[in-house]
Amino acid sequence: MNTHEEPEMLTVVNELDTVLGKATKDQVLSENLLHRGIGVLVFNLKNELLIHQRPADKKTSPNLWDCFIAGGVRFGETYEKAAMRELEEEIGVNVDRINFLFKELMVLKYSFMLAVFETKISEKIKPSAREVLNPEFIKLSELEKVLKEREFSKKNYMLIPKYLKEFQ
Secondary structure (H helix, E strand, O other), X not given: OOOOOOOOEEEEEOOXXXXXXXXXXXXXXXXXXXXXXXXXXXXXXXXXXXXXXXOOOOOOOOOOXXXXXXXXXXXXXXXXXXXXXXXXXXXXXXXXXXXXEEEXXXXXXXXXXXXXXXXXXXXXXXXXXXXXXXXXXXXXXXXXXHHHHOOEOHHHHHHHHHHHHHHO
């Protein structure tokens, strides 16, 4: 029995989001290859936003807070399929519908083309401790205050103001 897990292959793109090829997650990070990623804003039926803390052992933004369920887009996978997969992997939720909002080229410590989605859930989340710590739902009216009080990953400070201005 082969217990060796194949490395996850991510989609490498250019600034126009044209697919150039694939690379392992380690290659993408070590060589700072521009790759596809997704971020999903998750709301409950009270229209409260899920926020959570990232685990200390994460390669990107360890210990920081995040408004997004996020991850890389596997080679051959659509942004939408990646978003739905990450929701199941990270918070144990299957959704039938997810709303695409916008795409943004993110040039941070690592560069990625991020597709931002939102979804509303009615079921209770089942967070994966490898991905999501201290999850809580907050009112959007509290979001700006919480962003100042806690340390969030940089993409939140770039994307949340755009989301609030254009989609709320």
